[in-house]
Amino acid sequence: MVLSLCLNGVSFIGTRQLDLGWSRDLSLFGFCQSKAGRKAINKSIALRIQAVAAKQDLNFKDPEWKKLYEEEFDERFNLPHLSDVLDVKPRPTTFALQSRHHLGEDNGVPFERRNDYVNNDDRTLLKVIKYSSPTSAGAECIDPGCSWVEQWVHRAGPRKEIFFDPEDVKAGIVTCGGLCPGLNDVIRQIVFTLEIYGVKKIVGIPFGYRGFFEEGLPEIPLSRQVVQNINLAGGSLLGVSRGGASVSDIVDSIQARRIDMLFVLGGNGTHAGANAIHNECRKRKMKVAVVCVPKTIDNDILLMDKTFGFDTAVEEAQRAINSAYIEAHSAYHGIGLVKLMGRSSGFITMHASLSSGQIDICLIPEVPFKLDGPYGVLRHLEHLILSKGSAVICVAEGAGQDLLEKLNATDASGNAVLGDIGVHIQQKIKKHFKDIGVHADVKYIDPTYMVRAVRANASDAILCTVLGQNAVHGAFAGFSGITTGICNTHYVYLPIPEVIATPRLIDPNSRMWHRCLTSTGQPDFC
Ligand SMILES: Nc1ncnc2c1ncn2[C@@H]1O[C@H](COP(=O)(O)OP(=O)(O)OP(=O)(O)O)[C@@H](O)[C@H]1O
Ligand SMILES: O=P(O)(O)OC[C@H]1O[C@](O)(CO)[C@@H](O)[C@@H]1O
Numbered sequence: 001m002v003l004s005l006c007l008n009g010v011s012f013i014g015t016r017q018l019d020l021g022w023s024r025d026l027s028l029f030g031f032c033q034s035k036a037g038r039k040a041i042n043k044s045i046a047l048r049i050q051a052v053a054a055k056q057d058l059n060f061k062d063p064e065w066k067k068l069y070e071e072e073f074d075e076r077f078n079l080p081h082l083s084d085v086l087d088v089k090p091r092p093t094t095f096a097l098q099s100r101h102h103l104g105e106d107n108g109v110p111f112e113r114r115n116d117y118v119n120n121d122d123r124t125l126l127k128v129i130k131y132s133s134p135t136s137a138g139a140e141c142i143d144p145g146c147s148w149v150e151q152w153v154h155r156a157g158p159r160k161e162i163f164f165d166p167e168d169v170k171a172g173i174v175t176c177g178g179l180c181p182g183l184n185d186v187i188r189q190i191v192f193t194l195e196i197y198g199v200k201k202i203v204g205i206p207f208g209y210r211g212f213f214e215e216g217l218p219e220i221p222l223s224r225q226v227v228q229n230i231n232l233a234g235g236s237l238l239g240v241s242r243g244g245a246s247v248s249d250i251v252d253s254i255q256a257r258r259i260d261m262l263f264v265l266g267g268n269g270t271h272a273g274a275n276a277i278h279n280e281c282r283k284r285k286m287k288v289a290v291v292c293v294p295k296t297i298d299n300d301i302l303l304m305d306k307t308f309g310f311d312t313a314v315e316e317a318q319r320a321i322n323s324a325y326i327e328a329h330s331a332y333h334g335i336g337l338v339k340l341m342g343r344s345s346g347f348i349t350m351h352a353s354l355s356s357g358q359i360d361i362c363l364i365p366e367v368p369f370k371l372d373g374p375y376g377v378l379r380h381l382e383h384l385i386l387s388k389g390s391a392v393i394c395v396a397e398g399a400g401q402d403l404l405e406k407l408n409a410t411d412a413s414g415n416a417v418l419g420d421i422g423v424h425i426q427q428k429i430k431k432h433f434k435d436i437g438v439h440a441d442v443k444y445i446d447p448t449y450m451v452r453a454v455r456a457n458a459s460d461a462i463l464c465t466v467l468g469q470n471a472v473h474g475a476f477a478g479f480s481g482i483t484t485g486i487c488n489t490h491y492v493y494l495p496i497p498e499v500i501a502t503p504r505l506i507d508p509n510s511r512m513w514h515r516c517l518t519s520t521g522q523p524d525f526c
């Protein structure tokens with residue numbers, strides 16, 4: 001399992017699932033630390049490098065360590081293939097990039113297209129920065145010297161050989177978790193691409209994994225005609241849901257329906273489910289390709305530049321921020337407060353704050369803060385009101401949960417139900433200004449579902465198009481238990497476990513978070 005461990009500005013990457021107390025020990029991020037605290041952290045960094053090295057059997061004194069690391073990395077990112085467990089034979093692809101008769105002839109010689117297909121040995125480089133030292137901003141290091149280590153992942157796209165006869169294929173598509181702009185765009189491209197391969201049986205599974213087992217939820221037949229215009233609306237043509245049946249029941253249902261390819265659109269939880277489905281199919285020696293397309297406005301999937309829907313959500317969030325700004329700016333001592341989605345990651349909040357340019361205080365789950373006290377948010381707010389007359393705060397829903405009473409409840413999928421940090425901050429601001437006898441007019445905006453129910457914007461629509469097509473190419477190429485994404489602007493296939501080992505978080509020592517702080521001008525709140 002991949003693990004990116006961030007310690008006081010330095011990240012060390014482990015290759016297996018390592019129990020290094022990563023989870024949410026935010027004090028490790030090096031914020032709010034005294035000099036003595038920082039010294040202790042530096043010592044713990046040294047100890048932890050040793051721990052990583054020991055657990056990975058890496059001895060950095062061994063001149064071969066880098067080679068060993070790279071070999072292990074290749075192994076981890078190797079894509080599971082149907083031929084690993086089944087006796088399947090390749091056949092020439094039926095996917096034509098253009099029908100030849102449209103291309104015509106040149107001097108009587110039939111036009112030959114070149115470089116049409118992706119070679120199975122093509123790779124894309126995962127990390128492209130060479131850090132000169134572990135103290136470089138946002139450095140991700142494997143060894144104490146922060147050596148350059150190559151990490152290659154598999155390139156996505158159509159292969160020359162395929163492992164299914166399209167005539168026989170029944171393909172299923174399912175969308176799980178919460179809504180996300182672009183779901184319909186991905187469904188549409190999957191259907192288009194399947195049909196180009198020659199697949200005739202394409203069905204949608206209604207309402208997420210639930211559609212596999214709940215009575216009265218019939219499959220939805222899909223074709224180019226059915227999906228032609230679905231991208232013009234937000235939501236999912238198939239419906240979504242949380243919670244679900246046992247993996248074994250889902251695989252029974254896949255077997256009974258004779259599905260050969262399953263395209264699964266969803267976030268972390270959905271991917272965990274898809275991987276379990278893939279493993280169960282393997283165990284039963286079923287020839288089923290399970291391919292995911294990561295869907296989450298939270299952008300919390302590891303290794304990827306971004307997930308589809310994120311851009312649109314950020315754009316939409318700006319409407320709320322702009323309204324909060326106008327309200328705050330037009331009121332006497334106005335304070336605008338906007339809460340945005342982001343259970344464990346503050347990407348939407350950080351990007352919306354950066355892009356709007358109207359935010360004075362940006363609060364995310366990855367960076368702890370205090371509301372009260374001389375260095376707390378409220379004191380800074382007081383300063384903003386008295387110095388410039390108004391202020392706007394943007395807070396992620398998962399931020400500051402340590403300030404709220406734990407609810408000890410979970411949703412149908414087992415995700416923790418969070419306390420409402422927006423309402424809490426609103427109340428605290430009102431009370432604070434009342435207590436100090438300064439007028440303040442607080443306007444709270446919670447656009448939660450509005451940012452994800454819209455249709456995809458232009459850049460997300462393109463991303464969805466590529467991902468949907470690549471998902472189909474991956475299934476025909478015989479891969480299963482994989483997901484598709486964009487890494488360093490190139491499109492790749494990745495084994496599912498590598499992208500869901502942990503939720504992807506903002507590194508508080510990254511350049512991007514520092515840029516956000518530069519933009520808002522906010523201090524550390526602790
Ligand atoms: N570890 C797991 N194993 C099997 N299935 C899972 C697992 N975690 C979640 N699921 C199933 O995956 C589906 C979606 O999970 P979840 O509700 O957490 O959404 P998600 O995919 O993480 O998307 P979102 O980003 O909207 O939260 C649910 O039907 C849930 O039951
Ligand atoms: O209310 P729902 O549908 O469970 O979705 C809420 C969650 O979905 C997410 O947007 C992830 O898709 C989280 O940020 C948020 O907490």
Ligand SMILES: [Mg+2]
Pocket residue numbers: 177267268269415
């Ligand atoms: Mg989730």
